[in-house]
Amino acid sequence: MTLNHYLGSDRPLPTGSFGYVYTYQKYSDIPKSDDKHALHNIMDLSHLNDTLVQVFETDLDASGLDIGEVSSMPWRHELPISKPYVYGFNGSFTLSKEMKTQNPQGYACSLKSIRLLLSHMNEHLAAGESMEIYTCCWDSDFPKTINPDLNWTLHLPDFEPEGPFNLVDKQFIRVTK
Incomplete structure (x- = not known):
């Protein structure tokens, strides 16, 4: 299941990609790779030889946060976000004790994405203000609903x-400062 994450704000926020570390x-x-199933061994990609591509040294370098505006999308009014500015965001947002011990690299990548999101919100919130986070499944039916058991501040x-x-799906989080 793929989850969509949305962020609601009272004012416009910067959009883009944050936290990625790469060279060209x-x-x-x-x-x-020598792997016979690798794409470059299956098809001719020589037309890309002079193309500059992003290269990440580590998985942590390749993890980050992407934020894009969805306020003008026709289905925006179906989201249970009360704020006038709405953004979609992507990253890895799962942390658990098991993950920390069994997959420390994945844990570090998720922690980086979460910290980037919280830092972005903190930077653009004044004391006493709030933002809203809503998560839902791509293939859920409209209208989008909230599971009140998952709500928190x-x-x-x-x-x-x-x-x-x-x-998680159908979760609504009010973020305050």
Whole structure:
């Protein structure tokens, strides 16, 4: 199941990609795998040889936060967000004790995405203001609904995202400062 995450704000927020660390290399200069199933071994990609592509050194470098505006989308009014500015955001937003011990690299990537999101909200919230986070499944039917058992309020100054933390389907979170 793929989840969509939405962020509601009283004022416009910066959009874009945050936290990624990469360099650019020509496609022809990137070492290729010997794996016979790798795409470059299945089809001719030589037309890309002079194309610059993003190269990430580690999985942590490749994790981050993407935020894009959805306020003008025709289905925006179906979301249970009361704020006038609505953004979609992507990243990894699951932390658990099991993940920390069994997949420390995945835990670190999720922690980075969560901290980037919270930092972005903190930077654009004044004391006493709030934002809203709503998560739902792509293939859920409209209208989007909230599961009241999953609702909670996150007070930014008091919150440290060490886990557990998870954004789940039909969850609504009010974020305050």
